[in-house]
Amino acid sequence: MIEATLCFPLREWTPDERTGDDRERTDEVLLIEKRRGLGEGWYNGPGGKLENGETPRECAVRETREEVGLAVRNLEKAGELTFTLDGDRHTFCHVYRTRSFDGEPTPSDEARPEWVPIDEVPYDRMWEDDRLWLPAVLEGDTVAGEFRFEGGEPLDEADFADHDLERDVSFEDRS
Numbered sequence: 001m002i003e004a005t006l007c008f009p010l011r012e013w014t015p016d017e018r019t020g021d022d023r024e025r026t027d028e029v030l031l032i033e034k035r036r037g038l039g040e041g042w043y044n045g046p047g048g049k050l051e052n053g054e055t056p057r058e059c060a061v062r063e064t065r066e067e068v069g070l071a072v073r074n075l076e077k078a079g080e081l082t083f084t085l086d087g088d089r090h091t092f093c094h095v096y097r098t099r100s101f102d103g104e105p106t107p108s109d110e111a112r113p114e115w116v117p118i119d120e121v122p123y124d125r126m127w128e129d130d131r132l133w134l135p136a137v138l139e140g141d142t143v144a145g146e147f148r149f150e151g152g153e154p155l156d157e158a159d160f161a162d163h164d165l166e167r168d169v170s171f172e173d174r175s
Protein backbone atom coordinates (compact mmCIF):
# COMPACT_ATOMS: atom_id res chain seq x y z
CA MET A 1 0.00 0.00 0.00
CA ILE A 2 1.19 3.52 -0.84
CA GLU A 3 1.54 5.97 2.05
CA ALA A 4 1.09 9.60 1.00
CA THR A 5 0.38 13.07 2.34
CA LEU A 6 -1.56 16.22 1.53
CA CYS A 7 -0.90 19.65 3.01
CA PHE A 8 -3.34 22.58 2.99
CA PRO A 9 -1.71 25.96 3.78
CA LEU A 10 -4.30 28.53 4.93
CA ARG A 11 -4.17 32.32 5.15
CA GLU A 12 -6.64 35.01 6.07
CA TRP A 13 -7.76 37.35 3.31
CA THR A 14 -8.99 40.78 4.40
CA PRO A 15 -10.35 43.44 2.06
CA ASP A 16 -8.12 46.44 1.39
CA GLU A 17 -10.32 49.34 2.53
CA ARG A 18 -8.55 51.84 0.26
CA THR A 19 -9.87 50.06 -2.84
CA GLY A 20 -13.49 50.02 -1.61
CA ASP A 21 -13.56 46.23 -1.91
CA ASP A 22 -16.71 45.17 -0.07
CA ARG A 23 -16.17 41.42 -0.05
CA GLU A 24 -16.21 39.69 3.35
CA ARG A 25 -13.07 38.65 5.15
CA THR A 26 -12.39 34.97 4.35
CA ASP A 27 -9.83 32.21 4.58
CA GLU A 28 -7.96 31.18 1.47
CA VAL A 29 -6.38 27.78 0.90
CA LEU A 30 -3.36 27.10 -1.29
CA LEU A 31 -4.33 24.51 -3.90
CA ILE A 32 -2.25 23.16 -6.75
CA GLU A 33 -3.23 22.25 -10.26
CA LYS A 34 -1.32 19.01 -10.76
CA ARG A 35 0.66 19.10 -13.99
CA ARG A 36 1.81 15.47 -14.21
CA GLY A 37 1.44 12.04 -12.63
CA LEU A 38 -1.54 10.79 -10.64
CA GLY A 39 -4.45 13.26 -10.77
CA GLU A 40 -2.91 15.29 -13.62
CA GLY A 41 -5.08 18.30 -14.55
CA TRP A 42 -6.97 18.20 -11.24
CA TYR A 43 -6.72 20.47 -8.22
CA ASN A 44 -5.55 19.13 -4.86
CA GLY A 45 -3.30 20.18 -2.00
CA PRO A 46 0.48 19.88 -2.34
CA GLY A 47 1.61 16.39 -1.34
CA GLY A 48 2.89 13.04 -2.48
CA LYS A 49 4.34 9.70 -1.50
CA LEU A 50 6.57 9.03 1.52
CA GLU A 51 10.21 8.32 0.78
CA ASN A 52 12.28 5.73 2.66
CA GLY A 53 12.75 6.55 6.34
CA GLU A 54 10.63 9.69 6.17
CA THR A 55 7.82 10.51 8.60
CA PRO A 56 4.49 11.68 7.12
CA ARG A 57 5.08 15.20 8.47
CA GLU A 58 8.56 15.33 6.89
CA CYS A 59 7.03 14.16 3.63
CA ALA A 60 4.33 16.86 3.66
CA VAL A 61 6.97 19.55 4.33
CA ARG A 62 9.27 18.24 1.57
CA GLU A 63 6.52 17.84 -1.03
CA THR A 64 5.15 21.33 -0.36
CA ARG A 65 8.66 22.78 -0.78
CA GLU A 66 9.33 20.75 -3.95
CA GLU A 67 5.98 21.42 -5.60
CA VAL A 68 5.36 25.10 -4.78
CA GLY A 69 8.49 26.37 -2.99
CA LEU A 70 6.71 27.11 0.28
CA ALA A 71 8.40 26.27 3.63
CA VAL A 72 5.56 25.07 5.87
CA ARG A 73 5.85 24.69 9.68
CA ASN A 74 3.64 23.66 12.63
CA LEU A 75 1.58 21.21 10.58
CA GLU A 76 -1.65 20.22 12.28
CA LYS A 77 -2.95 16.71 11.57
CA ALA A 78 -6.41 17.07 10.07
CA GLY A 79 -7.22 13.73 8.48
CA GLU A 80 -6.48 10.12 7.68
CA LEU A 81 -7.91 8.81 4.43
CA THR A 82 -7.85 5.28 3.08
CA PHE A 83 -8.43 4.80 -0.63
CA THR A 84 -9.29 1.27 -1.75
CA LEU A 85 -9.25 0.01 -5.32
CA ASP A 86 -11.34 -3.08 -6.14
CA GLY A 87 -11.44 -4.05 -2.47
CA ASP A 88 -7.69 -3.73 -1.78
CA ARG A 89 -6.13 -0.95 0.28
CA HIS A 90 -4.38 1.20 -2.33
CA THR A 91 -3.27 4.44 -0.63
CA PHE A 92 -3.25 5.72 2.94
CA CYS A 93 -3.10 9.50 3.03
CA HIS A 94 -2.21 11.77 5.99
CA VAL A 95 -3.82 15.21 5.69
CA TYR A 96 -2.36 18.33 7.31
CA ARG A 97 -3.19 22.01 7.49
CA THR A 98 -1.09 24.95 8.61
CA ARG A 99 -1.17 28.73 8.89
CA SER A 100 2.63 28.92 9.31
CA PHE A 101 4.84 29.17 6.25
CA ASP A 102 7.61 31.21 4.66
CA GLY A 103 7.98 32.18 1.04
CA GLU A 104 5.67 32.74 -1.89
CA PRO A 105 4.03 29.91 -3.83
CA THR A 106 5.88 29.40 -7.11
CA PRO A 107 4.96 27.09 -9.99
CA SER A 108 7.07 23.99 -10.65
CA ASP A 109 7.09 21.30 -13.35
CA GLU A 110 4.71 19.34 -11.15
CA ALA A 111 2.25 21.94 -9.91
CA ARG A 112 0.69 25.35 -10.48
CA PRO A 113 -0.24 26.91 -7.11
CA GLU A 114 -3.31 29.09 -6.56
CA TRP A 115 -4.80 30.76 -3.44
CA VAL A 116 -8.55 30.05 -3.43
CA PRO A 117 -11.25 31.35 -1.02
CA ILE A 118 -12.41 28.34 0.99
CA ASP A 119 -16.00 28.67 -0.26
CA GLU A 120 -14.82 28.73 -3.90
CA VAL A 121 -12.84 25.48 -3.93
CA PRO A 122 -13.30 23.92 -7.43
CA TYR A 123 -14.66 20.54 -6.31
CA ASP A 124 -15.77 19.76 -9.87
CA ARG A 125 -12.09 19.75 -10.87
CA MET A 126 -10.81 17.57 -8.01
CA TRP A 127 -10.78 13.95 -6.93
CA GLU A 128 -14.42 12.96 -6.36
CA ASP A 129 -13.83 12.20 -2.69
CA ASP A 130 -12.41 15.67 -1.93
CA ARG A 131 -15.84 17.32 -1.70
CA LEU A 132 -16.77 14.88 1.07
CA TRP A 133 -13.90 15.52 3.47
CA LEU A 134 -12.06 18.72 2.46
CA PRO A 135 -14.79 21.18 3.60
CA ALA A 136 -14.46 19.80 7.15
CA VAL A 137 -10.65 20.09 7.02
CA LEU A 138 -10.89 23.72 5.83
CA GLU A 139 -13.33 24.52 8.66
CA GLY A 140 -10.85 23.28 11.27
CA ASP A 141 -12.39 19.86 11.93
CA THR A 142 -10.65 16.47 11.79
CA VAL A 143 -11.73 13.55 9.58
CA ALA A 144 -11.11 9.85 9.12
CA GLY A 145 -12.51 8.17 6.06
CA GLU A 146 -12.44 5.27 3.68
CA PHE A 147 -13.19 5.88 0.00
CA ARG A 148 -13.75 2.92 -2.28
CA PHE A 149 -12.90 3.00 -5.97
CA GLU A 150 -13.69 0.31 -8.57
CA GLY A 151 -12.51 -0.44 -12.09
CA GLY A 152 -8.79 -1.13 -11.98
CA GLU A 153 -5.59 0.90 -12.28
CA PRO A 154 -4.82 3.70 -12.61
CA LEU A 155 -6.65 5.02 -9.55
CA ASP A 156 -7.45 8.35 -11.22
CA GLU A 157 -9.41 6.57 -13.96
CA ALA A 158 -11.35 4.29 -11.59
CA ASP A 159 -14.95 4.98 -10.51
CA PHE A 160 -15.75 6.26 -7.05
CA ALA A 161 -18.17 3.75 -5.49
CA ASP A 162 -18.89 4.61 -1.86
CA HIS A 163 -17.37 5.75 1.42
CA ASP A 164 -17.46 5.97 5.22
CA LEU A 165 -16.51 9.19 6.96
CA GLU A 166 -16.14 10.21 10.57
CA ARG A 167 -15.63 13.79 11.80
CA ASP A 168 -14.08 15.14 15.00
CA VAL A 169 -11.61 12.28 15.39
CA SER A 170 -8.39 12.41 17.42
CA PHE A 171 -5.06 11.17 16.13
CA GLU A 172 -3.05 9.51 18.85
CA ASP A 173 0.18 8.71 17.05
CA ARG A 174 1.28 12.32 16.34
CA SER A 175 2.23 11.32 12.78
Ligand SMILES: CNc1ncnc2c1ncn2[C@@H]1O[C@H](COP(=O)(O)OP(=O)(O)OP(=O)(O)O)[C@@H](O)[C@H]1O
Pocket residue numbers: 004005006036037038039044046047048049083091093127129130147155
Ligand atom coordinates in the same frame (compact mmCIF):
# COMPACT_ATOMS: atom_id res chain seq x y z
C1 LIG B 1 -8.23 8.46 -4.55
N1 LIG B 1 -8.55 9.72 -4.06
C2 LIG B 1 -7.67 10.70 -3.75
N2 LIG B 1 -8.19 11.83 -3.28
C3 LIG B 1 -7.41 12.85 -2.95
N3 LIG B 1 -6.08 12.84 -3.04
C4 LIG B 1 -5.51 11.71 -3.50
C5 LIG B 1 -6.26 10.60 -3.86
N4 LIG B 1 -5.39 9.63 -4.26
C6 LIG B 1 -4.16 10.14 -4.17
N5 LIG B 1 -4.23 11.39 -3.70
C7 LIG B 1 -3.11 12.29 -3.48
O1 LIG B 1 -2.56 12.58 -4.73
C8 LIG B 1 -1.18 12.76 -4.61
C9 LIG B 1 -0.50 11.81 -5.57
O2 LIG B 1 0.66 12.42 -5.83
P1 LIG B 1 2.04 11.69 -6.06
O3 LIG B 1 2.21 10.57 -5.11
O4 LIG B 1 3.04 12.76 -6.13
O5 LIG B 1 1.75 11.03 -7.45
P2 LIG B 1 2.66 10.93 -8.69
O6 LIG B 1 2.14 9.82 -9.50
O7 LIG B 1 2.73 12.27 -9.33
O8 LIG B 1 4.03 10.51 -8.01
P3 LIG B 1 5.52 10.99 -8.08
O9 LIG B 1 5.51 12.52 -8.09
O10 LIG B 1 6.03 10.38 -9.32
O11 LIG B 1 6.11 10.43 -6.82
C10 LIG B 1 -0.81 12.47 -3.19
O12 LIG B 1 -0.71 13.68 -2.49
C11 LIG B 1 -2.00 11.68 -2.70
O13 LIG B 1 -2.20 11.83 -1.34
